[in-house]
Amino acid sequence: MVTEYLPSVRSASVGVWVGVGSRDEGPTVAGAAHFLEHLLFKSTPTRTAVDIAQAVDAVGGELNAFTAKEHTCYYAHVLDNDLELAVDLVSDVVLNGRCAIDDVEVERDVVLEEIAMRDDDPEDALADQFLSAVFGDHPVGRPVIGSVQSVSEMTRAQLHSFHQRRYTPERMVVAVAGNIDHDEVVALVRQHFGPRLVRGNRAVPPRKGAGRVTGKPRLTLANRDAEQTHVYLGVRTPGRHWKHRWALTVLNTALGGGLSSRLFQQVRESRGLAYSVYSSQDMFSDTGALSVYAACLPERFAEVARVTADVLQDVARDGIAESECRIAKGSLRGGLVLGLEDSSSRMNRIGRGELNYAEHRSIDRTLQELDEVTLDEVNAVARRLLGKTYGAAVLGPYSSKKSLPQQLRAMTG
Template identity: 80%
Template sequence: MPRPPATRATALRRGRRGEDTTAAVRRTELPGGLRVVTEHIPSVHSASVGVWVGVGSRDEGRTVAGAAHFLEHLLFKATPNRSAVQIAQAVDAVGGELNAFTAREHTCYYAHVLDSDLALAVDLVADVVLRGRCLDDDVEVERDVVLEEIAMRDDDPEDTLGDVFLSAMFGEHPVGRPVIGSVDSVSAMTRDQLHSFHVRRYTPDRMVVAVAGNVDHDEVVSLVREHFGPHLVRGRTPVPPRKGTGRVSGRPSLQLIRRDAEQTHLSLGVRTPGRHWDHRWALSVLNSALGGGLSSRLFQQIREERGLAYSVYSTVDTFADSGALSIYAGCQPERFDEVVRVTTDVLAEVARDGITADECRIAKGSLRGGLVLGLEDSGSRMHRIGRSELNYGTHRSIPDTLAKIEAVTLEEVNAVARQLLTRQFGAAVLGPVRTRRSLPKPLQTLAD
């Protein structure tokens, strides 16, 4: 089992010219507040390049809900240097991948290529992010694409339920709104609104360029300077990691979506503190023990012992100032009452008695193995260092992270369980449910 390093040799050190270094991770801050973070992985023949922008759906006004995601689509349509076809041809010609995703607190544009094509990847991603054009005709084309994506989301019960659940948990708070927006907001959005969002929000002080793979840090910095050059204006420093706006007001609620379907789907959960919470590692262990794997308590009691559902799991969503621990299950409608009863009984039991020492040991082992196995490629390493810089402004080594997990005690996990699982629950239900009063009793209390 990995132990914390005996010295500070592998921890971030402040070097000359604003540069931080580790054995594999290096960081340079350029004029304008742009941060460049790299991780050298000599055993691979690839390079993953990501431009992380600290802007997401929670930064939108209600009238432009979905703007961050809409813009993510739009920037790939054309730049002054390339058409959409030329962008696609450039990446296909080297067998690479060019894509993006939008979340509630950030947006990431990324490319995955052979290490010999690093310069092309930096060029493509920078061209899209910095110089993507918001042309009127392209706005109309991508509007239809986004509306199709909303329709696709609506056809997927789990995706729909995920958005509705966060709305039940956070109400009018921005993290409670769907990243994708709504049919009404996307249909009404104008080219000027999207262009303004791009110009005002996509500034170097909100950006991190993260690169992982068989790459040289100094070469990456040189390429970034070349392609971001006119935007590297002195006098700005990086925007600090997001802290959020404080406590979420109101109580979690029940949201019900009546739909003819073969299954009834449930998401049930509680609010948690945000990602800066001191006990976030204990929360991860609790989540793993509840529903994070095949041996977890919910999986064993609902699927293995009773055969009530095929899919049942728990998950944690964390934001700067808030989060949610949730349980999902999908089952045949006639089994829904029993699924709810077993789920709420398990949560009450864990809140009262905690998890066992064996459950804690297995959960910690699962987290350690999942962390290391999930970082076997350059793409996952790029995501790790990009998120870390944007969310925390620091970089914890993998041995340090493993040590944090190992340091979690059974007592800490059970204290977190008592604190969180006795809170007001929120829930979302999707399926052939007639009325709120026809729901199982544990859910009816949420409807009052």
């Protein structure tokens, strides 16, 4: 358990973080963690879905969840006076969700609708295709949401077994932030987790590893008659335990993380080739990816690919400038602090930190680690990563890979 007292707010955010995500599924039950996240809100032994919804609405609160590659989080955001209700509701859903057969069938249709909605959004659909192109058969390369086939064929028994085997207190972190008292929170959690808390059981340690990803990244193409061409391209990186992870974050910000970044300036501001262009990171326990996304008119795709390739090659060869490093660090510093001005973001920070690192990382410590990043370190990371073979995913009106820009095909081997 981890808490953070925020005397200046009148709210409380409660999160139960479960160290189980889509990478923990077998291929035949792809999407089980996400399906289960939906299902647990449908009913518990003492509450129906309507009861749960009315309890939250009656206090003007929020109750929700999200599933990622390596964890699932169930959370509530309420007034500080309603802390006990929030702990009660979240723990009841996480521990006691029934996985009733009728609920499985209803929620199956909801998840299939969500997959259809994802497929209708080119950026979301392509993000999943990109990770598959970069990681291949590795579990982090599979979509969190699963596939139409896997969700359609999943049984109540499989979901119930996944819940019972995986959702144990040793894999959970309870994080609470807001106008709260630590001892009161501990007492509430003891009360609502009750007999599930077995004395002597040790927490499952944070995930670690060296990223056993086999095979080369590849280029994938989704032929769609769309108004725009969408492209993701990027390289594999070490995971979140890498000692140079902050240098990588600075590099990402300088490349495409803001209005002054290289890609934004070169692709959008100077040439007007695309409205949307940015870079981003995916960081897992044992591996990761640094990627670039752009969307443009099909007739401009060749030029976007050329400019993007030039930017990446220039940074790989010559690095970024001192001014770019300084601006990127300032952007990260401000974004980190400004993004922690409410209890929900604080809860997310401390919960994720405890689950991923088994320790509380203060904001001051994080800012110090960021300040210690040097230009030489950032440029060494750029030389190491940006010269590797790229993976890429393209969505647009193209019948074959041969019709894609030569620069893109060259970068992807």
